[in-house]
Amino acid sequence: MSFLVLNNIKKSFGQTQVVKDFDMSIEKGEFVSFLGPSGCGKTTVLRMIAGFETPSDGTISISGKDQNRLKTNQRNIGMVFQAYALFPNMTVADNVAFGLKVAGKPKAEIDTRVKEMLKLISLEHLAERYPYQMSGGQQQRVALARALAPKPQVLLLDEPLSALDAKIRVSLREEIRQIQRQLGITTVFVTHDQEEALSISDRIVVMNAGRADQIGTPFEIYNRPATRFVASFVGTLNIIEATVVDPAANTVRMGDNVVTLRDSIGAMKSGDKVSVALRPEAGSMSDTAKGDTTITGAVISSHFLGSVIRTKIDIGGNPVSFDTFNAPDVVQPQPGETLSLRFMASDLLLVRD
Numbered sequence: 001m002s003f004l005v006l007n008n009i010k011k012s013f014g015q016t017q018v019v020k021d022f023d024m025s026i027e028k029g030e031f032v033s034f035l036g037p038s039g040c041g042k043t044t045v046l047r048m049i050a051g052f053e054t055p056s057d058g059t060i061s062i063s064g065k066d067q068n069r070l071k072t073n074q075r076n077i078g079m080v081f082q083a084y085a086l087f088p089n090m091t092v093a094d095n096v097a098f099g100l101k102v103a104g105k106p107k108a109e110i111d112t113r114v115k116e117m118l119k120l121i122s123l124e125h126l127a128e129r130y131p132y133q134m135s136g137g138q139q140q141r142v143a144l145a146r147a148l149a150p151k152p153q154v155l156l157l158d159e160p161l162s163a164l165d166a167k168i169r170v171s172l173r174e175e176i177r178q179i180q181r182q183l184g185i186t187t188v189f190v191t192h193d194q195e196e197a198l199s200i201s202d203r204i205v206v207m208n209a210g211r212a213d214q215i216g217t218p219f220e221i222y223n224r225p226a227t228r229f230v231a232s233f234v235g236t237l238n239i240i241e242a243t244v245v246d247p248a249a250n251t252v253r254m255g256d257n258v259v260t261l262r263d264s265i266g267a268m269k270s271g272d273k274v275s276v277a278l279r280p281e282a283g284s285m286s287d288t289a290k291g292d293t294t295i296t297g298a299v300i301s302s303h304f305l306g307s308v309i310r311t312k313i314d315i316g317g318n319p320v321s322f323d324t325f326n327a328p329d330v331v332q333p334q335p336g337e338t339l340s341l342r343f344m345a346s347d348l349l350l351v352r353d
């Protein structure tokens with residue numbers, strides 16, 4: 001049986017249903033991200049797990065125990081928010097000690113635990129600082145230590161990195177993941193940043209308007225997106241509007257090219273329109289590249305981005321972007337020239353709405 005189970009959760013505010021039939025089972029020690037655009041209900045689900053909101057319907061259980069009637073402070077959950085929510089008038093050490101003091105732990109035990117926690121986030125030397133004397137990244141590490149100090153059974157992180165600079169975001173997300181692994185703590189991490197979710201999660205829940213569109217490993221979410229929403233929200237994606245040629249043979253036309261799809265077209269007729277997706281990294285302009293399919297189109301534009309060159313070609317009126325790694329022998333395509341793009345047919349995904 002899973003550790004944290006959300007069973008058919010619904011939540012309405014007044015007439016508006018913001019969470020719809022949300023089901024999710026999280027294993028002990030797992031790191032799960034909720035990924036979705038602003039307003040899709042990520043924070044609301046997190047707040048229901050923490051007990052700040054009550055579901056309109058459905059149950060939440062942790063380790064087999066129904067949480068619905070438990071108050072926030074009875075759930076033993078640690079939480080970190082986006083904005084630095086440290087107590088401004090308390091030192092770092094006092095911030096980390098806060099939950100333990102509230103729980104009435106003896107002073108000696110609190111002191112030991114605070115030291116342990118500050119060591120965990122490598123900030124032992126700043127124990128007597130106040131929040132305003134620290135960078136945003138340091139404050140979020142203290143917020144993490146404060147949340148972990150009472151040994152919560154679940155850790156909830158609500159966009160904890162979104163107020164930080166890009167470089168700090170990357171290093172801190174790796175630090176969070178490393179600490180999470182070290183402690184083996186079951187964690188739900190909310191983000192609207194797909195790269196963040198892909199890079200640190202065991203599994204991702206892609207949320208769309210209050211629903212979980214897809215739940216899977218980063219690899220599954222990226223490579224086999226279940227819906228058009230997931231395909232376009234996670235990663236950069238080309239959508240090519242194609243026309244069915246022969247449904248029995250799974251062939252479609254894209255501009256001047258006829259290609260065979262791996263996905264079954266199903267009950268469609270010749271001439272029907274279908275949407276097909278292709279990732280920018282799937283194609284190559286080298287004739288010797290691995291691939292079983294080639295399409296040809298005119299170059300619309302080509303931009304040098306440093307590590308890659310991103311080139312757009314016109315495939316039957318659809319702009320199709322693809323990336324080429326920068327290399328000593330790379331030749332940047334010029335607008336107007338005709339270019340062949342080679343890839344595996346299995347990288348073409350039939351997109352359903």
Ligand SMILES: Nc1ncnc2c1ncn2[C@@H]1O[C@H](COP(=O)(O)OP(=O)(O)O)[C@@H](O)[C@H]1O
Pocket residue numbers: 013018036037038039040041042043044045
């Ligand atoms: N207390 C509330 N009262 C009314 N509407 C709310 C409340 N909290 C959130 N909402 C609405 O619910 C939707 C989901 O919000 P939220 O869970 O914060 O989304 P996210 O965290 O994904 O950005 C939004 O449309 C938001 O305006």
Ligand SMILES: [Mg+2]
Pocket residue numbers: 042043044
């Ligand atoms: Mg939110």
